[in-house]
Amino acid sequence: MKKDALTARKAxxxxxxxxxxxxxxxxxxxxxxxxKCPRCGAALHSRKPDSIARTWALVIAACIFYxxxxxxxxxxxxxxxxxxxxxxxxxxxxxIQSGSWPIALVIFIASIFVPLVKLFILGYLLVxxxxxxxxxxxxxxxxxxxxxxxxxxxxxxxxxxxxLVALVNLGALATIQAGPAALHFAAVVVITMVAAMSFxxxxxxxxxxxxxx
Amino acid sequence: xxxxxxxxxHDCDLLQHIPSVPEGxxxxxxxxxxxxxxxxxxxxxxxxxxxxxxxxxxxxxxAFPFLTFKKGGLEHxxxxxxxxxxxxxxxxxxxxxxxxxxxxxxxxxxxxASLYVLVPxxxxxxxxxxxxxFRYLRLIQPWHMVxxxxxxxxxxxxxxxxxxxxxxxxxxxxxxxxxxxxxxASAAVDPHEVWERWEGPR
Numbered sequence: 001m002k003k004d005a006l007t008a009r010k011a012x013x014x015x016x017x018x019x020x021x022x023x024x025x026x027x028x029x030x031x032x033x034x035x036k037c038p039r040c041g042a043a044l045h046s047r048k049p050d051s052i053a054r055t056w057a058l059v060i061a062a063c064i065f066y067x068x069x070x071x072x073x074x075x076x077x078x079x080x081x082x083x084x085x086x087x088x089x090x091x092x093x094x095x096i097q098s099g100s101w102p103i104a105l106v107i108f109i110a111s112i113f114v115p116l117v118k119l120f121i122l123g124y125l126l127v128x129x130x131x132x133x134x135x136x137x138x139x140x141x142x143x144x145x146x147x148x149x150x151x152x153x154x155x156x157x158x159x160x161x162x163x164l165v166a167l168v169n170l171g172a173l174a175t176i177q178a179g180p181a182a183l184h185f186a187a188v189v190v191i192t193m194v195a196a197m198s199f200x201x202x203x204x205x206x207x208x209x210x211x212x213x
Numbered sequence: 214x215x216x217x218x219x220x221x222x223h224d225c226d227l228l229q230h231i232p233s234v235p236e237g238x239x240x241x242x243x244x245x246x247x248x249x250x251x252x253x254x255x256x257x258x259x260x261x262x263x264x265x266x267x268x269x270x271x272x273x274x275x276a277f278p279f280l281t282f283k284k285g286g287l288e289h290x291x292x293x294x295x296x297x298x299x300x301x302x303x304x305x306x307x308x309x310x311x312x313x314x315x316x317x318x319x320x321x322x323x324x325x326a327s328l329y330v331l332v333p334x335x336x337x338x339x340x341x342x343x344x345x346x347f348r349y350l351r352l353i354q355p356w357h358m359v360x361x362x363x364x365x366x367x368x369x370x371x372x373x374x375x376x377x378x379x380x381x382x383x384x385x386x387x388x389x390x391x392x393x394x395x396x397x398a399s400a401a402v403d404p405h406e407v408w409e410r411w412e413g414p415r
Contacts, residue, residue, distance in 0.1 A: 008221035015221035018348045019408045040348035159365030166296035205225040
């Protein structure tokens with residue numbers, strides 16, 4: 001089965017990326033205008049367009065935003081004239097020191113670990129596809145699916161800031177303001193989510209077919 | 214369900230023949246193991262009942278008080294929308310918009326679009342453009358983040374525990390119920406059961 005695996009592309013078909021309907025691929029000279037899926041109206045592509053270039057661009061953009069997101073303050077607390085700024089990491093350290101290490105762990109994983117690991121995994125998948133690697137395609141596909149599913153949980157810290165800002169708003173007594181890092185961090189989360197969506201896992205399997213040709 | 218059809222795996226593009234999938238079982242890709250089709254029993258009725266409950270809960274968590282900050286004689290009540298408004302007041306309009314999209318707009322659209330597609334389908338009818346609406350529904354789903362917000366509530370409660378007493382209101386309980394009900398409603402229907410209603414290009 002491995003040797004003569006027939007993909008939709010080889011059979012001259014395109015599977016709609018949203019509803020999975022199999023559609024005949026248009027002849028190459030007519031592909032200028034994007035064909036639409038007759039069932040759900042999604043644009044039809046045998047592989048996501050410019051998947052590698054787009055994903056690289058988004059990964060690099062997210063890497064850039066990752067720095068101010070971690071260096072600048074996430075929240076600024078003003079309490080009786082005292083001003084204290086917290087970055088993502090100092091928030092984690094606060095939770096460790098106050099003894100609630102499960103919460104510290106949750107924030108560390110969602111805000112620091114997951115975005116970073118996600119960027120590394122996407123980078124690795126891109127390099128492996130560009131080098132036409134044949135290394136464990138099934139596991140690489142799974143790695144991609146996990147990366148895509150987990151990324152949204154990084155929004156956690158943004159929601160925490162939203163709730164803190166709403167609750168601690170007591171005029172001169174105490175207020176919490178969202179810091180500039182919040183915006184950069186939100187950008188990291190949104191951009192990495194879009195990056196994962198623009199990567200096409202079918203490219204992982206294409207290397208395998210080229211080998212048998 | 215038809216006697217079987219051809220299908221290409223979304224994750225590795227392998228073309229394969231899918232035999233008819235009996236109720237309660239599923240089909241996996243031969244090559245990469247990704248889930249292709251899952252046939253669930255009584256899916257539309259179950260999903261619709263849950264969606265109607267979710268509509269009520271959606272209204273409740275927006276209308277009722279969310280968290281109340283208490284310290285000494287001081288009391289500060291908030292709603293779900295308060296934080297979004299506060300972010301906008303602090304000059305973070307983009308962030309406020311993002312939170313509003315993830316927390317209110319997408320979940321609201323998710324409900325409306327699900328009802329628009331599933332009510333006619335369960336009556337064996339078709340609504341105009343329902344396959345298009347169902348596609349939008351698939352596209353917005355990753356941006357529905359109510360359950361992540363709930364984890365944020367827990368973190369905030371721990372963070373403020375030493376500073377003041379935080380009293381959860383009706384909205385907190387409605388939001389929790391909304392999360393479980395929406396998850397159950399989405400899990401009840403396999404999208405292929407909707408896609409299969411399509412009878413070919415007109």
